Amino acid sequence: MVRLIDENGLRIDGRRPDQLRPIKMEAGVLEKSDGSAYIEVGGTRIYAAVFGPREVHPKHLELPDRAVLNCRYHMASFSVDERKPLGMTRREIELSKVLREALETVVFLEEFPRMMIDVFVEVVQADGGTRTAGITAASLALADAGIPMADMVAATAVGKVDGVIVLDINEAEDKYGQADMPVAMAPRLGSIVLLQLNGMMTTEEIEKGLDMAGNAIKHIQQLQIEALRRRYHIEAGGEEV
Amino acid sequence: MVRLIDENGLRIDGRRPDQLRPIKMEAGVLEKSDGSAYIEVGGTRIYAAVFGPREVHPKHLELPDRAVLNCRYHMASFSVDERKPLGMTRREIELSKVLREALETVVFLEEFPRMMIDVFVEVVQADGGTRTAGITAASLALADAGIPMADMVAATAVGKVDGVIVLDINEAEDKYGQADMPVAMAPRLGSIVLLQLNGMMTTEEIEKGLDMAGNAIKHIQQLQIEALRRRYHIEAGGEEV
Amino acid sequence: MVRLIDENGLRIDGRRPDQLRPIKMEAGVLEKSDGSAYIEVGGTRIYAAVFGPREVHPKHLELPDRAVLNCRYHMASFSVDERKPLGMTRREIELSKVLREALETVVFLEEFPRMMIDVFVEVVQADGGTRTAGITAASLALADAGIPMADMVAATAVGKVDGVIVLDINEAEDKYGQADMPVAMAPRLGSIVLLQLNGMMTTEEIEKGLDMAGNAIKHIQQLQIEALRRRYHIEAGGEEV
Amino acid sequence: MSYTAIGERGYAAKITRNRIYELLREGRRIDGREPLEYRRITVKTGVVEKADGSAIVSLGSTKILTGVKVEVGSPYPDRPNEGVFTVNAELLPLASKSFEAGPPDERAVELSRVVDRCLRESHAIDLESLAIVKGEKVYMIYIDCYVLDYDGNYFDTSVLSAVAALMSGSLPKYRVADGKVEKVEGERIPIPLKTIPVSVTIGLIKDMLLVDPIPIEENVVDTSIIAGYTSDSVVAALQKNTPGFMPVDLLKKALEIGKLKSQELRGKLLESLGHALEKQ
Amino acid sequence: MSYTAIGERGYAAKITRNRIYELLREGRRIDGREPLEYRRITVKTGVVEKADGSAIVSLGSTKILTGVKVEVGSPYPDRPNEGVFTVNAELLPLASKSFEAGPPDERAVELSRVVDRCLRESHAIDLESLAIVKGEKVYMIYIDCYVLDYDGNYFDTSVLSAVAALMSGSLPKYRVADGKVEKVEGERIPIPLKTIPVSVTIGLIKDMLLVDPIPIEENVVDTSIIAGYTSDSVVAALQKNTPGFMPVDLLKKALEIGKLKSQELRGKLLESLGHALEKQ
């Protein structure tokens, strides 16, 4: 039995229950896509890239009244402890759907009828919270690509470990803890766009977790905005801030 | 350690280093394709067939300014010592590409815009040099189908065994030797259209090998021409030559 | 060695050689398809559903002069003793073809050019005779969907066990017996539309089997007609007969 | 690759959406139900004797068949003393015009994983009591759900169907003799369950919530949430599905509704199962 | 999912059908044959030395290569004392415009299974004599048929080709020494066959029967039947293929014709094999 909260109420990596891991973000890291981003949340490392709006391929997926948004969440074989087999696992297929639905919520698809926007999320290293870090990066990449959105989505996971509701759970907390609840929000609209739960929480605990997540997500959106600002200054002024 | 060159400088099958194995070729061996050929090089046995120029299927592969050339290199399950699993291996996928690119080089694709030419290479028995015998047969089948080409491609492999550069390596030499370099040329143009190397050779050895291959390929083209001539006489005069 | 016919000439489930197992049939059991049926023959249990005539998808399968008829025969993983792996087995692919060809024989496809009719057969439990019960159900579902047919196909299997020609063989008789001959007929036309044989029978035995099957199939068609009549009365009068 | 679904929302849908919303405000549904009313549940168990457990559960016209098959196998190396279970779900093409033949698409994969989540995270199946020889031989339970007729809400119906199949099913008994595992013919033991998970699907249109949506509603809801509850009304699984905003306060309301509806559904399931098991 | 084949029957086909039917009534075929006449059979064996048996059999221009490969493996648990064989058939795209590259389609699957049926149900291969160590090690025979040139009737040609490959092939010999199975180098034994199955394909147009159809005939027959016969003229396999009605009385007639033609074909095969084996 792994003990996840010590006598001082601190977590195995020394964090307080409501503390995020260190986050690093950068926009515009890949040249050949129309928008891109890189994110690190603790040991989790993810690239995201966006292509479009562009012509729909294959053609029969085209929609007359709005753009099609496609999304692929994919992990590198070496991103996890046990080498992941090549090809898409069922988990990756599900998360691709969940991420797509969350992003479709905020992107103004009606502005681009008969077009397609592709979002690719590539997990280079997984240390917990890959779907939430992934959607944060994807949203930043969409902004970098200049795709109009109702809000920039940001995300984190809350969890329950040793009976305590904690923010931004890491891999060990995910594995040995009692619950993992990834949440993505459109923070300015105060609305959830992605929500899942694996594990047991009472409705009260979920409410507490959502509040915790809500605050953190506002902070993460600030980091996104800063990343965009850095990217903008570099491009505008030609020098790093 | 297998000894591949004996004290007289002869190879395990008794050949001199610059000697080809016996080659048999025949054009027009299959009735239902538009052109076909059969080749034996030592124990290697291959059928090739050509269909087209015909309408492109699937339609979206069509090119406005020239024909599409498709190629499939495939081995029968029993063609090798250990039964090959059904379906295309990665090796077969690569060789299909390499063969296609070599044939595209010589076929006048611009003459058949919006059309398709299919080339199928079926290895019935593999005893070394299947891709080179395969392209030789494919080229003969193209000629049999009346497809216009800049030159009729012929091919062989040179290799290095026991430190000696040898022509047309067989399976044992491929397996236990130091290098295998398949070469296909358009002999009248003196140009290479396919080249690969597995194994270690100095640039000098490669040059020597290319010269050796060049001479052999001229000879092999003669055999192709003779095969076409036999085929022509049979069809014209109704009797075998 | 299993003994399949006892000293009284009765079979392991107590039937006489020319006796069918209990059969239950119901039309219109699924709401969302255009026609449907459920059948039980002994322990064999099958659903069938029909969609169409509707637009062809994918488009390129469309035929200018008649409808396309598609058929899928599929078994639930738990329908057999050893759990069947997910996905279509070669057996299921073959039976889909055989069933399609049998149904195409009787459906007036020419009446629906550029349209498509889909027939789905789902084996929920397999206890021998799934393809024959399946086609009986499929035909009933086609009738329920109002698709015009030359005749309503019905089917059963005859077999040879312990040297005796028997009707409607069950799973044990199939496994330990000498032959299994599934037969589907258009009974009013006296014509065979599906016929297969696994196992050894003389031509005389086959003739005898066909006669036995022919009589049984007429009876099974009566059951189909009764099922349709029940379905009709329910819908018309709003009450069960 | 997940693609925006064709026709998920069209122009005509907007008119329907308004109509459904107006009805909801009046406390009604397009099929006559109240907003928080489930359709009729029917349960038939023991429908496939070759399975070790089976059930057809209907929610209105939606009909889902689950079969349970038990094998003996090796445990996972990191869980040597636990049995193993696997959930698979298929959207059979005979169930709906919107389902296609072929390998499971992302909807089927999501359904499998949500059913799995409801069972696994609630610890419904007592995996530790499924070890036959610790570290070596364990029960492996395959739970396969097939959608036979699709009139909306495959999530809740599948969970009910899977639970009904497990509760009415049983395991062959094994004995260990001389280090060998052998089946005790004719004896069977119940599948050990620690809780009865039930999921509740709640749709949202503007500020109104509804449960157990039918396809016409699924097509126009702003978004929806599937919540899985244990017998103690603890939430064990959540899945927001369908693109759209879910305001936090409405989510909280939805979870409270879900708690009540899950108790109601579980009650009906147990009642039906009682009847069904008596009949069986 | 099995789809109605494109172009299986068109308008032009009706004219051809009438023409073929009129000829049949005069006892003739479009290629000059009589209705119940097979095309010329040629047999070449030993064409692939790396195989444990191989043959190219031609029926007219239809040419099918079969290779047999032998491995040692474990028996099926329910048949511990029997060897194992597997048949696969591929419609190579070089053989016909109507074949496509890619995984086997339903025609190839049907062909594999019909060839398998002819061999298996006739008990042609003596599986019991293929056990090396009972319950542990048995011969596993892989029989792979490749259609090289397709001018109709791949069923009968494949069966002939498979049988020719088996009859001209051989098994490596194994010895059991100290509980280990080891190959006896240089020694080979024949593949044990108990009967020589041969299939006959019979097409039907209205009230006329024909054998060994070519593609132009395959496209217009009302239906057809493939019948596999043992050396004793017992029917071991049947497969109606092609949509269409098969009246019972014509089927009976077809089976009698098949009996005679199978004897004729078997005779020709054995004769050719004799020649081929002499040459080899």
Add this chain to the structure above:
Amino acid sequence: MSYTAIGERGYAAKITRNRIYELLREGRRIDGREPLEYRRITVKTGVVEKADGSAIVSLGSTKILTGVKVEVGSPYPDRPNEGVFTVNAELLPLASKSFEAGPPDERAVELSRVVDRCLRESHAIDLESLAIVKGEKVYMIYIDCYVLDYDGNYFDTSVLSAVAALMSGSLPKYRVADGKVEKVEGERIPIPLKTIPVSVTIGLIKDMLLVDPIPIEENVVDTSIIAGYTSDSVVAALQKNTPGFMPVDLLKKALEIGKLKSQELRGKLLESLGHALEKQ
């Protein structure tokens, strides 16, 4: 089935081709480089701690991530005393408009096989020292290359990336105790390399050669050759790719150029690796 690539060469390409050729004759490139000049190489190692070795190598804007994962497994029966390695390469769709999601296409397969060839035929990895227990347990090294950003020349970049990942990586240590293989926690040993293979991609337009092509050049070259060299400047792998004639004399010239450029690239790689490993 390999298909002629759509848009591989269009009309517009001919104008570009002439422009690039004219520039080459003046000793220039479209991006300002000289014909035989590589773009800037940057190397970052240790980018994925969960991998047993990892590196991102950039050649200009082309960026390729390689991760090495080590397992213990059984050797191949015909090489009982050697470890095993496998190379896989994926053209991730986020790297370029021209890459698609889905199973590896023929370009990705070719890339995998060319990287494999450079490593294997140069005997770069000392497979014999990868046996843990001869004939029974060996190291299995999985080398997976992912193209993250594609601006031309994925061959050379992948080889550099794979080599950087191997050189900066390490193997877990195993001890054999009482016939059992157990991991020595905390101890790691370098991956044994015998040479440092480097590939050079050379394009040809008419009579002019260029190295390290960018996509606009890849689209118009007559043909190109990838040559892999050992540390001793022996050629260990060749792959002509792109349809087109390669005159023998130009090939010979290309191989000499390749020899020099490979030395230069290897030097830069080692220098960068030195920096990178210091940082790590």
